[in-house]
Each structure stands twice: as C-alpha cells, then as structure tokens.
Amino acid sequence: MRRTKFDIIVDIINLTMDGGANKTRIVYGANLNFKIANKYINFLLENGLIEEEVKEGKKYYLATEKGVQFLRLFRELSGEVIF
Numbered sequence: 001m002r003r004t005k006f007d008i009i010v011d012i013i014n015l016t017m018d019g020g021a022n023k024t025r026i027v028y029g030a031n032l033n034f035k036i037a038n039k040y041i042n043f044l045l046e047n048g049l050i051e052e053e054v055k056e057g058k059k060y061y062l063a064t065e066k067g068v069q070f071l072r073l074f075r076e077l078s079g080e081v082i083f
Helices: 005-015 023-029 034-046 065-080
Strands: 050-055 058-063
Touching: 005 023, 005 034, 005 065, 023 034, 023 058, 034 050, 034 058, 058 065
Parallel strands: none
Antiparallel strands: 050 058
C-alpha cells in the first residue's frame, strides 16, 4: 500500500520531535530519497511545521509547536476514522 503525503509529513515531524534530526536521519527514517526529502523539508519549513537549527556547523530540523499540534490533530482524526 502506498503512503499518502500526510503519512510522509507525519513521519518527518515524528523524526524531528526528540532533539531534532539531520537530513540523513530524515531520509532513512522516513524511507525517502534525498530529492523527495528536500521537497518535504522545504514544504514543512515554509509552513512553520519544522524549523532549521545549526549545531556545531550541522543543520538539524526540529518540530515547532505548530508541527506538534498538527501531529496531535492528525492522530486524533485518523483514530476516529472507521475503515
């Protein structure tokens, strides 16, 4: 079964919640290639769901409060849907 865009967004936000994640961790954790990961990361940055932080010269991505709230709402809604 193919993942939806929302599934991928949720995966990325999950990966960025606990202390952040670099791009490589996002690629492997969300099972994406770098080109696709860049598109999603840029989308999430532009919409304020994640933020970029530089630690020791390396980029990390962290979930924002808006991203955490999105994740919470997504989980609530997807749990109420009956298949």
